[in-house]
Amino acid sequence: MSEDCPSSFALDAYRLGMDRTRAAHVAGCARCTAWLAAQEQVEAQVAHLWVPAAPPRPRRALWRLARLGLPLAAVGTALLLLVARPKPPTETAKGPSALVQVARSRGGALSWLSPADDLLAGDAIRIFVNRPDASDRYVLVGSVDGSGQLARFYPADGQGCSVALPPAGQPLDGSIVIDDAPGPERLVILVSHDPLCWPAAGEAVRGFALGAPLPADLLSQGLHATRLVLPKRPGAAP
């Protein structure tokens, strides 16, 4: 081992506040400082993932066939360790992408959706939205399937308004179970300073999903809009 530097075990104990006996060395050692900085990056990358699975709760009819029974607890638990992966293509209406990530559970196997992935009926997805601006507090999510049908997810209530953005790194509450409607699913995520409400937002979501620009009155509110086109193929997930 190194002549002088503490072990990674000692540095972890130092970093976690359990043992400060090597503080003087660490303060003056570029190698240890770099190691600790790298570990902080790892922690920042994954710390938010060590969140317990939300206890199963009654489905909120997020999707038209949202009762296929995929165990939410399993989805949540397995999501604990997912870290940043390639994201599906996004199109944004303003500024940098809202950095939406979608995690998919298929037959108990979890993965981040990448551009090469598709959906099957029975897949469960969870949506992670990074807050574009500190002042953004609300998110509204809907999707238009291949037949042009609009589904409202967040909020699921057709008369409801945007839900609060969860803390960084946490998914929106509840998973969405994919139905067998024709694909693709065009998911629209609108992040805003102030809540938007169904049904008024419905036409904007539908239009944006299909490639139209957002209405000027929404854009003037400083809205961040993301569209994810999620390929879908016939068949059911195992």
Add this chain to the structure above:
Amino acid sequence: MTRDELIEAYRGFGAVVFRRCRQILGNEQDGRDASQEIFERCLRRCNELRPGPELLAWLYRVSTNLCLDRLRTQRGGLHTPLHDDLPGLEWRSDEARMLDRDSLRRLFAAVETRTREVAVYLYVDGMTQEEVAKVSGMTDRSVRNHVARLRDAAVRLGLLGETA
């Protein structure tokens, strides 16, 4: 620890586990899977775990053994090189740095499981023998024996000189 205390503590410990699993298994996906299993073990045993250095040592031991076990059983041997190209997470052992990747794989393959565990502590974590004893739960004498076997193997394989 209560479940909530463990979850809170794991915000720091989890990163340690993930880093080690990724480092030993050699890729992010396997590291993630192993970390998840360890986290679930922690949740099942949270009533038995105590916060602080004891938990840190336990996590080091469990993650080491789980990863080595996976390497042995899933891949028929330690074929995947221990990973050292993560920025800033370099091998902390100067002695290990003297060995190239292939040499290190050969060394690990040449020793039995418990000695391999000691090798991870020494070469991956850069621990002193005293720390190895503390983390592994072995006696000082037992650690010394494993270190001797490890170095004997290294010499036998021509990886280190007789004086190593």
